[in-house]
Amino acid sequence: MIVRCPECGEDEALRGRRDDELILVTCETCGHAWDRDLVPRCDRCGSEDIVSAPKAFVEKSRGTQLSVVAVTTIQLCRSCDAETLEEYLTAPGTRLVMPDELPTTAGDATDAHNDR
Ligand SMILES: [Zn+2]
Numbered sequence: 001m002i003v004r005c006p007e008c009g010e011d012e013a014l015r016g017r018r019d020d021e022l023i024l025v026t027c028e029t030c031g032h033a034w035d036r037d038l039v040p041r042c043d044r045c046g047s048e049d050i051v052s053a054p055k056a057f058v059e060k061s062r063g064t065q066l067s068v069v070a071v072t073t074i075q076l077c078r079s080c081d082a083e084t085l086e087e088y089l090t091a092p093g094t095r096l097v098m099p100d101e102l103p104t105t106a107g108d109a110t111d112a113h114n115d116r
């Protein structure tokens with residue numbers, strides 16, 4: 001999540017002090033200070049239209065079965081993650097966001113590591 005000074009655009013020389021649900025941020029470049037609330041925001045487009053969703057970590061178990069080994073909460077942006085969100089919201093059954101890349105289930109992974 002990138003924080004920028006609204007006055008001068010500085011994004012590094014910033015000092016943040018946590019104050020309950022707010023973070024008081026001071027820009028060391030221009031001295032501007034502002035409150036930053038802890039509303040989740042998209043770190044790509046800055047939108048506050050964010051949906052929390054459980055994301056699955058999947059591992060290949062015996063045979064061709066995939067099993068969910070862990071779940072973490074991710075933030076999905078309604079515009080940047082529209083596709084993922086759509087899949088998540090319309091998926092039947094398990095309400096989990098699946099990883100972009102699933103472990104391959106085609107045959108056993110080869111043990112060989114020949115460097116040419
Ligand atoms: Zn500044």
Ligand SMILES: [Zn+2]
Nearest residue numbers: 042045077080
């Ligand atoms: Zn976004």
